[in-house]
Amino acid sequence: MFVHIRDLQYRYSNSDHLTINKFNLTINKGEITTILGESGSGKSTLLRLIAGLEMPSKGNIMVGDDCMCSQSKFVQPERRGIGMVFQDYALFPHMTVSENIKFGLVKWSRKDKKARLQEVLELVNLEGYEKRYPYELSGGQQQRVALARALAPKPKLLLFDEPFSNLDADLQIKIREELRKILKTTGVTSIFVTHDQEDAQALADRIVILRGGEVSQNGTPEEIFGTDCDISDRIAVKPRVLSRT
Amino acid sequence: MNWIRNIKSNMNSWAILSIVFIILILLPNLSIIFQFFSEPNENWAHIREYMLNTYIKNSLILVVAVGVLSAIVGSSLAWIISAYQFPLRNFFQWGLILPLAIPPYIGAYTYHGIINYTGVIQTTLRNQFGVTVDQQYFDIMNMPGTIFIFVIFLFPYVFTITKAFLARQSTSLIENARLLGSNPWKIYFKIVLPLARTSIVAGVSLVILEVLNDYGVVKYYGIQTFTTAIFQTWFGLGDLASAIKLSGTLMLIILGLLIAERVLRGRKRFSFTTTKVKLLKPVQLKGVSKWVAFSYATTVFAVAFIIPFIQLIYWATLTYEQFFSEDLLSVIGNTIMVALIAATLITIMAIVISNFSRLHRGLTAKLFPKVTILGYSIPGAVIAVGIVTLFIGIDKFMYQNTLVSSYVLSTSIFMLVFAYVVRYLAVAYNSIESGFERIGTSFTEASRILGQNITKSFFKVDLKLIRGAIFGGFILAFIDILKELPLTLILRPFNFETLATNAFQYASNEMIHEAAVPSILIIIISAIAIYFFHHVLERE
Known part of the structure; x- marks a missing residue:
């Protein structure tokens, strides 16, 4: 258990x-x-x-x-050491995607941070979006950033609060499948x-x-x-x- | 052992600092409450027998008359400007806030200077038209004159709060009423007034607190109120004990007013709010009504800002050499220094307390915001009494225990700064609290779950997101301190002058021309801040 x-x-x-x-x-x-x-x-x-x-x-x-x-x-x-994806994602609006994701990597070395960033971006399929700000992303992309940010510090346990409530129905089905695969x-x-x-x-x-x-x-x-x-x-x-x- | 766990996990530096700050703010108030029940002396018996009724009567007349009139002027202007388009409307949107830049005591002696025997109106009538008027009709230094001064310089409190409400929250209701064919008067009385009641009451309570706080206007115009009475018993009779009793009585009256306001609102506390902010679109006025609206707004603006401002500029040209005197420079330096120090302390304290109370549950977290407002509801003279008794008490204690060789605290600038903090904490607190409310708690929670503690989360996330609100709170507190009169008069160290005391002193000595330069400096700095606020910040 x-x-x-x-x-x-x-x-x-x-x-x-x-x-x-x-x-x-x-x-x-x-x-x-x-x-x-x-x-x-x-x-x-x-x-x-x-x-x-x-x-x-x-x-x-x-x-x-x-x-x-x-x-x-x-x-x-x-x-x-628990991660969480919030219902409204709570991405920090004043930070770029990469800053958001690296935020939780407290006490990691610069090199490790960079490597981990690429790893999770790849996982959620968002390579190349590092420099964007949250408001420049679609709802689905924001959610993936939120997921990447929560996964980055390698939490023991990951929590999701109504993760699909802000997405369109067809997007929801697609992301759901993807999410299960990632997890x-x-x-x-x-x-x-x-x-x-x-x-x-x-x-x-x-x-x-x-x-x-x-x-x-x-x-x-x-x-x-x-x-x-x-x-x-x-x-x-x-x-x-x-x-x- | 649950409660030990709860206390332990809620105790962090934010909680400890908040508790310390709140105690500091409560101390002067407590010192009044304790001494309020001390044995009365002869003076007090005399005051209660012969004078207390006059103080109560005058203060109440002022409060009621100024409250009602500023509600009418403020809400009607707010309605016209939110709902209709007419010449210069966009300017009046923030122009009608400008009267707040003129502290009522400066307005009071300016208007006296305009209207009295040697003033511009009477001299023009005498010299150009050979008319000598009956002085009886040209006397402003009485109760109606005092009411007039307060209304024209304080109505913007009602105006701004009501306008903000009307512009954002009431759109669908007013548009519906228009579609249903109600005429403007009917909409104003049947819809606007009842709907905006909460905002109007909020504005009027600020006006009333300002009236009760005032010392400059009533002193200059010779109206006996609580505040003048506190000054008189304290400095005229040298009787601090009776001043404390007067202060305690005034605190009770204010408490009564605040409770009455709560009860009156009672269940009717609804405010029609929607999260959908839809701006009310003003209707273009035509023909006569266009010019009626224009003249109304222009008249108020002229009386409440342009006329006194021009008069002051004229006086200043007569005494402009003052500008280059070392005295004035040191006064400006003093003013800016104390205002900067106090506003910085206020901002830090407001951040700590509001961040604590938004992140914690429980009774203390809910009570703390109420305590910060305390100082703003209590008139400056009363706070001064509380602080002086407190500081003298501490000094006495230190002196008797030979920690110090003389009374250090009660003769230092520290006492004045402390008083500013107690009085104006609420100003910055409100701004910062609303900033925190706007961002909610989910960013902080996200940051904490990602491994940052409360303090790091604050500096990395929250601070960056509410910079505007913090800066706004700082500026508001700074401006209020700049204009402050009664506290500064009582608590400043010997020979320490600020722009406000400088202006008031000159005016009291009938050196009205000399009062103009410091007054204009205060008005210009405040006006810049107001412009900045309502023009630049609101657009963001």
């Missing part, structure tokens, strides 16, 4: 109900887990708890052999948060369904949705705006 979350509980200070309650999860190394839930189910909060951006009121989080959070310990996000190549353990069932099915080795801050189902995509229905059918059936600007 690579990631181990036990009995996690969280409450926003101005609310009297628990946003996350009795949450348990174990993830194997290299596995892609999707947390599926409607808005308000607590899924984004869960991701922020794992990243260290929020402090749980109860529970433990272990990643690898390190305890990230317990009753007596709280590791700050900058010391967790499997690098072998990084990752957790996705989404409200989209298709995303979950297409990407995940394991799906966790979150309802009202508690796990309501946990299993492989087949166990949860069955095998009778092909993914591509669903996509075709579900009406969607397929405009691309």
Whole structure:
């Protein structure tokens, strides 16, 4: 077991109900887990708890052999070695693509930084874009930069917060496939948060369904949705705006 | 052991510095509150018996009259300029903010100089037309005159806030009303006023705080208010204890006003806001209405800026040799030096506190911004009382413990700078806080997840993204300090003059021509900053 979350509980200070309650999860190394839930189910909060951006009121989080959070310990996000791709990407607008990607390579030598930059750019298919600023890129390209930036420091665990919500539908399908390939190549353990069932099915080795801050189902995509229905059918059936600007 | 973990992981240099700064700001206020309950002396009994009612009455009359009138002038101008196109409209957009560059006390003695027996109006009437007027109608040094001065020099607070709201937030509602065929008056009274209520109230509260803070105007025009009373009991009677009691009473009144404002707004606190910013497109006015709008804006602009400014320039030409005197140079040097030091400290403190409170959850993080505003709501004279008692207390303690050989702190420039910081922290804080709000927290979070701690994230990411807001906050604080009068009068070290005290001193000694040069310097520096702000920064 690579990631181990036990009995996690969280409450926003101005609310009297628990946003996350009795949450348990174990993830194997290299596995892609999707947390599926409607808005308000607590899924984004869960991701922020794992990243260290929020402090749980109860529970433990272990990643690898390190305890990230317990009753007596709280590791700050900058010391967790966890990567995250934000919903709005949060690319630093005043830095170029290469500066963004090198940002997390703290204490790397210049040479290593340069080599790593080329490596991840190749991985996300963006060679030659080093000098661009984020606003000069399309939505899909921005997302790849965000992915490259998160992958660059070789995180133990990679988190994705609704990674496709800002993309057009057809782009979304393409990137989804690509992303799964990249993650499997690098072998990084990752957790996705989404409200989209298709995303979950297409990407995940394991799906966790979150309802009202508690796990309501946990299993492989087949166990949860069955095998009778092909993914591509669903996509075709579900009406969607397929405009691309 | 949860709470130990929570405290430990929330304690970083930003938190510790914020707590230290907040305590420093609270100290002078606490020292008033503590001494407010001390045993009253004879003076206080006398003041309460015979004078307190007058102070309360005059202060309230000023607050209510100036509040209502500046709401009317400010909101009507904001409406005309947001909704209609007429000659010089684009100039008035920022031109009508310029009156803020003239501190009311300078406006007060300028207008007195224009209107009195030897002023330009009466001499022209006498010499050119042989008319000698009844002095009764040409006296501005009374309550209506005071109200007039405050309204014309302070209405821009209401004007700017309301205009910003109307231009950005109300477009669809006003366009709908237009399509439904409402006439302009109906739109103004039925839609603009109720919708913009929150912004108008916000503007009016700033005006009221300025009125209560003022010492220059009411002193010069001989109106007895709380502020003049504090000065009088302190320096006239030499009775600091009673001055503290007056200050405490005034603080209570302001607290009451602030609570009343909250309660009045109550549930009606809605402000119609959309994230979609759509600019209101002004409608071209035609015929008479075009010229009515133009004349209204022009008249206000002339009265509130052009006329006093020209008069001051004329006086300055009579005394321009002053420009080359060493005295003036040292006054300019003093003014810029204290303003720079204090504004820099204010900016640093505002950055630290706002960065702390946006990155942390919990009660302290929510309370700190409220404390920064405290100093801005409390009149300068009251802050001065608090700071003097505090510093004398510290000095006494150090002297008795033979740490120092004389009272060091309470005779130094340090006390004045500290007072500026307490009073104007809110000015820079608001600007910096809104800068932080604009960028949100996700850049900082991204940076932290990529391995940079809060401090490094601040210097590498946040600072670069909110440079404009920080610079803006610094300039605003600098300008306010430059114009400041009551605090500076009380707390400056012996023989230390700033442009503001220099101008006020000359005017009080009836050397009105000599007051013109320092006044113009203040106005020009402030006007440049205002132009820069509303013309250059708003375009960005």
